[in-house]
Amino acid sequence: MTFATPVDGLVAARYGDSDDSAYPVPANETVALLYRHRSVRSFTDAPVDEHTVSTLIAAGQSAATSSNLQSWSVIEVRDPAHKDRIALLSGDQDFIRQAPVFLVFVADWARNRLIAERQEARTAGIDFMETTLVAFVDAALAAQNTVIAAESLGLGTVYVGAVRNHAEELSGVLELPPGAFPVVGLAVGHPDPTAPGGIKPRLPQDVVRHRERYTRPSEESVAKYDATLSAYYESQGEPRGWISTVLQRVRDRASLHGRDRMRDALGRRGLPSR
Template sequence: MTPETPSFLSGLWQARYRDGSSSRLIDNPVVRTLLSHRSVRHYLPHPLPENTLETLVAAAQSAATSSNLQAWSVIAVEDQERRDRLAYLAGNQAHIAAAPLFLVWVADLSRLGRMASRADSPREALDYTEMFIVAAVDATLAAQNAVIAAESLGLGTVYIGGLRNHPVEVAKELDLPPGAFSIFGLCVGHPDPTKPASVKPRLPQEAILHRERYDAAHEDARIARYDVDANGFQIERGLKPRAWSSTMLRRIGSLAGLSGRDVMKEALKKLGFSLR
């Protein structure tokens, strides 16, 4: 099936939800790009096309931003040795060293803080948790716009939350000023066609979508259905069979699932966020 085939979107729906029903989605190229998303962890060593970085950043800056505060920054890391060090800090994730571009998305209150200092103006609001949330949301929306732009250009990406395993060391590596936090990274590169990634199924819409009021009444059955889909996805890829729910229960069952990130509040304070 090619993107020109009318049933292309139904195929994407089927891959995402595996419910056999044909989709009733509105079809356009952006929807197709979004539904085609998959994280890519195998890259060709080729450099990116000229002006890729500028295009991704323009897409990122086109995202909405709380009160136009633009409380985020991005650091483009191309240097191989720095990518190697960041790969190590993120838990030895080889795709960081392999992808030609690694973008570090920064929840950044430091620019606003510097503006206040230069203007000899108070900065009281910056010390509150709400402002950290604003910066985190801004950085995340910007990054996701860049992901969509990259995927629309035929590139692959994968987010790297592993950067939060060692936030203070990452801040040192990148010379982050106080009030700047590397919230996640993003590998960008040409997907290796010999190791293609697949569209991963998601929970049925009914488990996520509530109408008018929150209703978890039939949640169990919907999650059980998803366990079957997620398990099927694993088996089809020759991976260990595993139900989504048991994986998630293991993930939330103990601090080990936080990969050392149980000290995040202290780390953020060290990085200059008061979180009042």
């Protein structure tokens, strides 16, 4: 089955290839929107109104959720001073201050714990790793739905994992109760049309797609992708490669920018994650 839709060049761009015909896949407007995704770190001064944010949150709530537990929440931040404090705790990234709306998606077992306590029911199941993972996955799925909705409305977004750099301090700034933990931030706004940006190539499918059982990626495929991504970064004025990025990130504890203390932080925040 095929669909008539303007996707010419998008698949090739996503893989850093020169020929769409190498990827003869069905496509429609939704698929094209997904292929066009890019992170936006520069925004105009145009506001994002209340109704639009309500639409984005509704889209987030439309994501799948484990057992319909809906174990996530989102904090909407607009106040400049509040955004500044969050930015300082999240890698001091200026686009957080610049974006008209900053959303923090939260793994939230505080709400369901409160519901259980009001029913005088036990809550020991919240203390396990599985329960923590459920809330993190729920929050991530909601965030991704929000991104897709935002891009469909012409907005730009960028995820901010650095909200976990100082998760306990940020939890204090957001006044999160015990059992609630920041998962990821999302800057939302109108993309600055003068800022450079493109579709960043991803790993080839023969590296990430496994048939029946896991197989090790070939050195040739990884090296080819490293060269492809290096060329992309060069075109954006940011010379670096993929392999070097991976090696830098996994090198030591310092490369995690405080996130090496996550298990202890979760425990102190009411999520022991045993």
